[in-house]
Amino acid sequence: MKTNHIFSLILFIVVVMLFNITPLFAQEEMTKDQWQEQMTSYKAKQADLQAQVTKLNADIEGLKVQSSKLDTDLLTCEDALYAMLGVTRADVEAFDKELAQMENRVAELQRMSDAELVNYKDELAQLDSRIKEMAQSKICLIPRYGDRVKALQDKITALMNSIQKEKTYTVGTWGQDRDCLWNIAKKKDIYANAWMWPKIWQGNRDIIKDPDVIKPKWVLKIPEGNELSKEEKSAANRYYRNKAAAPAEAPKQ
């Protein structure tokens, strides 16, 4: 009798344990309470998000209306502005386009060295004359165009000045500066090309009698250009022929 009870109890425990262990191997199951809790939380989130979407849609609509009204107002304002100046929108657009092209070109010219710039002297003169014409246009009464034209005019003037002013170089000592015509011509701010030395020689014939002899503190003119003229080339050839005939010497100062 007693054994029967014990056997039944053990069987009961085993069956209950078997049923309760299986969920441990399966995915953790949600209880009804947890389900209810999540449903409530997600429903609240859904309601909140729907309200946000509704508000955002209204805001977006409002902004679209505002944007479109601003477009109309801006067109009206610009038309009135151009009418005051007696010009059309197309005139202003063409002016703006030409000005932008000139600004780009001047920016390119500004990146050039003075020696390179000399080759664009004519173009600079044309740009200068065109910008002066543009400065007379009524469109320049619009401050943003007036300012741009003025700034461009200043840049063109600066470029023209930089090629017009005579460049000079004061000779240093051989010991300290290693200054000879070859080395001077090689300098980045002179010609950046040592083979241009005859240009300095020919441009300073009044003081340089022998190209191998230059003295410290001499102020040499640096002629414009980035290639040798016919005369400079023949002077250089004469020098090389003489040099070949005579034994080599170190530069003298």
Added chain:
Amino acid sequence: MGKISKNVVLALFLAGGLVLSSCSNTPSDEEMKQLNDLKAEVSSLEKQVAEKQREKAALEKQVAEKNGKLQQCQSDQEAVKKGLGK
């Protein structure tokens, strides 16, 4: 022997009852589907909100730029009036 099987049947009934009563505490498949659908809708709404916020920000920027241009145009009008000596 008869007593043993009687006790076994009783134990099995009791255990089964206990297990069944614990099973009824989990949500049904229908309820789980309801929850998953709700989650999906919330996720889609979150995406919608983010998209609308981006659209709104872009429009606000556009409106601010246009306002700036309009103010510029109005001040240009004043400058031109002065320049023309009106």
